[in-house]
Amino acid sequence: MKPSLSPLLPKEDAREAALFFVVCALCFLAALSGLVARSAYSAADEWTDRVTGQITIRVRGDDAATARAVAIVKATPDIISARALERAESEELLRPWLGAAVPADLPLPHLIAAEASPSAAKAGGAGQRLSAALKAASIDATVDDHIVWSKDVKRATDSAGLVALVAVGLLGATGLAVIAFATHATLLARRDMVELLHLTGAKDTFISGLFERRFLMLGVQAGALGALLAFGAAAFILFVVKQADQQVWLLPQLSLSLADGLILGVSPLVAGIASMLAAKVTVMRSLSDMV
Amino acid sequence: MTFLTGPSGAGKSTLLKLAYLALRPTAGRVSMFGVDTSRLSRKELAPLRRRIGVIFQEFRLLDHLTAYENVALPLRVLGQHEKTYRDDVIELLKWVGLGDRLDARPATLSGGEKQRVAIARAVVVKPDLIIADEPTGNVDEEMGDRLFRLFRELNKRLNTTLLIATHDLALVRKAKTDVLRLADGMVVRVPAPVDASPVAPA
Numbered sequence: 371m372k373p374s375l376s377p378l379l380p381k382e383d384a385r386e387a388a389l390f391f392v393v394c395a396l397c398f399l400a401a402l403s404g405l406v407a408r409s410a411y412s413a414a415d416e417w418t419d420r421v422t423g424q425i426t427i428r429v430r431g432d433d434a435a436t437a438r439a440v441a442i443v444k445a446t447p448d449i450i451s452a453r454a455l456e457r458a459e460s461e462e463l464l465r466p467w468l469g470a471a472v473p474a475d476l477p478l479p480h481l482i483a484a485e486a487s488p489s490a491a492k493a494g495g496a497g498q499r500l501s502a503a504l505k506a507a508s509i510d511a512t513v514d515d516h517i518v519w520s521k522d523v524k525r526a527t528d529s530a531g532l533v534a535l536v537a538v539g540l541l542g543a544t545g546l547a548v549i550a551f552a553t554h555a556t557l558l559a560r561r562d563m564v565e566l567l568h569l570t571g572a573k574d575t576f577i578s579g580l581f582e583r584r585f586l587m588l589g590v591q592a593g594a595l596g597a598l599l600a601f602g603a604a605a606f607i608l609f610v611v612k613q614a615d616q617q618v619w620l621l622p623q624l625s626l627s628l629a630d631g632l633i634l635g636v637s638p639l640v641a642g643i644a645s646m647l648a649a650k651v652t653v654m655r656s657l658s659d660m661v
Numbered sequence: 662m663t664f665l666t667g668p669s670g671a672g673k674s675t676l677l678k679l680a681y682l683a684l685r686p687t688a689g690r691v692s693m694f695g696v697d698t699s700r701l702s703r704k705e706l707a708p709l710r711r712r713i714g715v716i717f718q719e720f721r722l723l724d725h726l727t728a729y730e731n732v733a734l735p736l737r738v739l740g741q742h743e744k745t746y747r748d749d750v751i752e753l754l755k756w757v758g759l760g761d762r763l764d765a766r767p768a769t770l771s772g773g774e775k776q777r778v779a780i781a782r783a784v785v786v787k788p789d790l791i792i793a794d795e796p797t798g799n800v801d802e803e804m805g806d807r808l809f810r811l812f813r814e815l816n817k818r819l820n821t822t823l824l825i826a827t828h829d830l831a832l833v834r835k836a837k838t839d840v841l842r843l844a845d846g847m848v849v850r851v852p853a854p855v856d857a858s859p860v861a862p863a
Contacts, residue, residue, distance in 0.1 A: 375730055375737070376730055569682070572707065576740075657703075
């Protein structure tokens with residue numbers, strides 16, 4: 371005698387392999403979109419943190435005017451530090467646009483780098499106060515506190531996040547539809563068996579349970595493989611970026627943090643449970659049409 | 662043990678399906694075990710079905726299960742653990758003469774063997790009523806006799822009511838019981854047919 375009983379629902383390898391592939395691919399894409407969205411958010415956060423409080427003041431005038439401006443900025447409440455940028459530093463800022471040799475006679479603006487205290491940076495308004503103080507001292511200057519930039523970045527990452535969320539939602543819905551379709555096909559193919567089970571006195575929940583267990587296992591396994599592949603893809607991207615040693619601004623700066631681990635760990639479970647529920651709903655609905 | 666006969670197309674199978682709850686009446690009333698089946702919800706059908714064992718002409722075994730697993734199917738549906746029924750199922754398969762084919766799958770069984778598995782499956786939960794629809798329709802005469810002996814033993818040993826639909830008149834004659842005849846939408850009880858030829862004592 372065999373030690374264990376055969377499953378009541380026969381394995382149908384060809385159909386299940388195809389389904390496994392589909393669920394696996396969907397889970398891979400969903401996990402990867404999740405990872406990309408999360409990394410976009412964290413990269414934006416990091417950047418915003420870095421620029422918050424940083425104030426750049428452009429002074430139109432000579433060195434004396436700049437020195438006066440520095441004194442006024444330093445005297446303004448909530449400003450921690452302020453200093454005029456050297457010509458070499460300004461040239462450095464232009465290097466990406468003008469190359470290594472910035473002409474010596476190129477007139478460069480006088481820049482002052484100031485930093486507001488974190489509390490003032492949070493509250494905002496330090497820029498306007500500086501602007502007013504400089505104007506009162508009749509110094510022609512422009513104050514930029516990067517708030518406009520931060521807002522742009524936030525808007526960009528918010529829409530990237532929304533796109534990722536929509537993508538995950540669509541992938542999830544596709545997965546549910548595919549599972550429902552496959553369940554229905556299996557149910558039709560095994561109609562004789564379902565009828566026999568009914569006549570044997572099986573309740574709908576018993577029959578549905580057979581399908582639920584089958585698709586739960588399939589979802590979890592396919593989901594795990596998909597998540598693993600997404601992890602591999604993310605690690606690969608990370609590796610390539612690190613190799614290139616480029617400053618990759620904002621977008622895919624994958625870091626594989628705890629949150630990423632959570633995304634990867636949860637997606638197989640979600641895939642499994644979603645598959646199970648899709649199977650359950652499909653079976654229960656189909657069975658109610660049968661005797 | 663009661664036989665149900667009638668010409669093909671008279672509705673024997675339909676009547677049986679109504680009895681084993683594969684069909685429910687669209688009009689009129691079918692009462693099983695004192696319960697009006699048309700009033701039952703889907704949920705309430707299952708317990709009633711468990712009191713009925715059904716044997717089909719085309720056996721209806723599950724191809725991917727072994728003979729043993731096919732017989733054990735109703736017990737599995739009841740949620741019983743294999744340990745609790747294993748010996749009973751093996752005993753039952755021995756009784757139908759398949760003690761050595763426990764692990765055989767239906768594809769490797771002959772028609773008569775399949776029907777004996779099906780009989781064992783119908784009996785395994787000790788139902789109050791066993792309904793057989795043309796049980797000997799797909800087996801040769803000798804096997805038909807053998808199956809009939811099983812039915813008679815079942816009837817006597819377990820005291821189970823058997824309702825057998827057949828147009829195998831030889832079978833009916835041997836049974837020497839009253840027969841229900843279905844024709845033109847009416848069921849008529851006719852006395853046991855008198856045997857024209859003498860039957861050798863068993």
